[in-house]
Amino acid sequence: AGDRVCDTPQQDGQQFGCSFSLNTCTETPTDYPDMIENYQSYNSCQNMYTQDQVSRMQAVINSARNSLKSSLGCCLITIATVQSFPYSEGLENPVFPPAGWIVWNPNANVNWNRTDVISGFGMSTACAKMFFYSPSEDITGQSDYLYSPKLDFTLLLPPITLSFNVAYARFDSSHYDSLKIRVTSSLCDSIGDIIWTQGNLQLATAPDTIMEFIPDASQWKNVQLSLDNYALSIVQLAFEAKSGWGNNLYIDDINI
Numbered sequence: 001a002g003d004r005v006c007d008t009p010q011q012d013g014q015q016f017g018c019s020f021s022l023n024t025c026t027e028t029p030t031d032y033p034d035m036i037e038n039y040q041s042y043n044s045c046q047n048m049y050t051q052d053q054v055s056r057m058q059a060v061i062n063s064a065r066n067s068l069k070s071s072l073g074c075c076l077i078t079i080a081t082v083q084s085f086p087y088s089e090g091l092e093n094p095v096f097p098p099a100g101w102i103v104w105n106p107n108a109n110v111n112w113n114r115t116d117v118i119s120g121f122g123m124s125t126a127c128a129k130m131f132f133y134s135p136s137e138d139i140t141g142q143s144d145y146l147y148s149p150k151l152d153f154t155l156l157l158p159p160i161t162l163s164f165n166v167a168y169a170r171f172d173s174s175h176y177d178s179l180k181i182r183v184t185s186s187l188c189d190s191i192g193d194i195i196w197t198q199g200n201l202q203l204a205t206a207p208d209t210i211m212e213f214i215p216d217a218s219q220w221k222n223v224q225l226s227l228d229n230y231a232l233s234i235v236q237l238a239f240e241a242k243s244g245w246g247n248n249l250y251i252d253d254i255n256i
Contacts, residue, residue: 007052009035018045080149081234082256085156089148089254091126100149110134112146112241120165120252122217127165127252130241132177133212139243148237151256158228160256162237165222167215167250169206176200177246182238183230192238196225199242203249213247220252227256 009032010025023033037045040053049057061068080100089098096114097103105111116126130144153160162181170176178199184192206219227235241249 005050005052005056007050008038008040009033011035014042016042018043020045081152082149083152085256087151087256090124091128091252091254092124094126096128097146102145102147104145104147106144107139107142109137109142110139111144112239115250118167118215118217118250120167120250121220124252127250128239130177130249132241132243132246133171133248134243134245138245140245141243143240143242146239146241146251148254150234150236152234153227153231154234156231158226158231160227160231161224162227162254162256163222163224164254165220165252166203167205167213167220168203169213169215169219169247170200170204170208171210171246172208175244175246177203177244177249178242179203179249179251180238180240180242181225182240183227184236184238192236195227196223199244209247215250220250 010027011022011034012024015022015024015034015036018036020036021033022036023031025034035041035050036043037047038053039046039049082100089101091098091114093099094114094116097112103112110131112128112130114126115129119125119127128146132139166179168177168179176199178197180194181196182192183195205221206213206215239251
């Protein structure tokens with residue numbers, strides 16, 4: 001009866017206190033106390049949903065409220081659309097992120113930033129750095145994103161190519177990181193298609209080091225990827241840096 005969520009204990013009305021012994025209904029075969037810590041309560045002890053409540057929410061968002069998943073309210077905002085190609089971003093401007101680019105730091109801690117200490121193959125004066133080294137903060141499992149402007153390919157035919165330079169070293173065999181390139185074909189799609197991913201030794205361009213990794217000019221590699229599948233459309237690129245609490249990652253010279 002009631003809300004038909006059967007793993008939520010019954011109670012006879014709203015409660016505003018935080019008495020964990022409160023039991024206003026008798027149930028069989030097990031008589032549970034009122035679930036005052038449920039988010040559907042009215043008190044200050046809220047900290048949980050039940051598994052069946054979660055299932056109900058998932059069912060609704062995937063049926064009657066499915067349109068919320070593509071709502072403009074979920075969009076990452078960009079301030080520029082690139083329509084002229086070739087397009088390049090060398091990260092030379094001291095302002096970071098560059099015009100039209102976005103950094104998304106879901107955990108509000110270490111993030112993508114610009115460094116003028118080194119650059120791709122030593123050919124310029126700056127690059128983007130993901131501070132995986134972070135000695136004082138374990139960020140294992142966290143992802144941070146660097147989003148490009150909107151890229152208007154609506155008048156382009158293949159071949160369309162993305163290239164960039166990358167440098168990375170592991171901390172050791174137990175602490176390493178990864179880089180994923182995503183293409184979002186919808187302005188409200190913050191996940192998109194993964195078109196390239198490397199991590200661990202596959203990503204590494206230098207030997208393991210327990211010191212903070214700062215690459216020299218020889219410790220870089222160039223990556224070239226096809227974007228042909230996105231011809232005649234508008235997309236964004238996302239450089240997703242996923243932490244294994246390893247060592248620093250650098251990218252530079254992004255060209256389309």
